[in-house]
Amino acid sequence: MKDVITKEHVFAHPIQKVWNAISVGEEISTWFIKADFKAEEGYNYTFTSSEEHGCLNITGKVKSASPYTLIYTWVVENTTTETVVKWDLQETEAGTRLYLEHSGISNYSGDSAVTYFNNYNGGWNECIEKLTEFLTKEVHAG
Amino acid sequence: MQDNITKILKAIADPKRREIFHALVIASSALSITQISGQFDISRQGVTKHIKTLETAGLVGITSKGRERFCTADAKPLKQITEWVRFYEQFWDTTLKDLGDYLDSK
Numbered sequence: 001m002k003d004v005i006t007k008e009h010v011f012a013h014p015i016q017k018v019w020n021a022i023s024v025g026e027e028i029s030t031w032f033i034k035a036d037f038k039a040e041e042g043y044n045y046t047f048t049s050s051e052e053h054g055c056l057n058i059t060g061k062v063k064s065a066s067p068y069t070l071i072y073t074w075v076v077e078n079t080t081t082e083t084v085v086k087w088d089l090q091e092t093e094a095g096t097r098l099y100l101e102h103s104g105i106s107n108y109s110g111d112s113a114v115t116y117f118n119n120y121n122g123g124w125n126e127c128i129e130k131l132t133e134f135l136t137k138e139v140h141a142g
Numbered sequence: 143m144q145d146n147i148t149k150i151l152k153a154i155a156d157p158k159r160r161e162i163f164h165a166l167v168i169a170s171s172a173l174s175i176t177q178i179s180g181q182f183d184i185s186r187q188g189v190t191k192h193i194k195t196l197e198t199a200g201l202v203g204i205t206s207k208g209r210e211r212f213c214t215a216d217a218k219p220l221k222q223i224t225e226w227v228r229f230y231e232q233f234w235d236t237t238l239k240d241l242g243d244y245l246d247s248k
Binding site (some may be wrong): 005007009011022027030031032089098102 | 244245
């Protein structure tokens, strides 16, 4: 049984462009979630979800931000459990390879995990979906 | 409550405990410590220790009948871990797709 989620993805874009997309607050706010974020070690960031969809804020601290590795803690609002998200970029011939790692499920106590899923499973997905829809329209309109 | 995920992960980290747990899952009825001990060729004391760890994690229930103790498996606590993993697997898939779309459109 694993307690780490890993994702690997190749983007046909230069590494600096991908890095900016994941580490610059304005860019994160465009494609992902409204972000008060700086890629500086020790920075306390906030990802703000829109309340009308019943979404939750994410907060955390930037642990490491040296091009091209970004590590920050991930705390969901109303929970105290700290998980860790790591973005690691590598330059390839085709563009940029991203390794994403989300670890720390073992930090969840059973009770809070259950509460968490009962409350937000679906809700948050829906939120992200709506955000995606909106962004897709915005981006294409622009 | 004993269903702390750290305890669950600890309980299933040991290969022998996983085997014992698996044997209990597929057993049609509760198994006694003696039966488990015979099936795995480890001492009653060893089995008892493993069962205790599994019980602490909420993965095994123990009932006493006379001098013998009977064990049953409960896989529910594992669901907490798989749910978490499933949620974030999907979440990050969606997120990376969005990132790709964003990069393509820039």
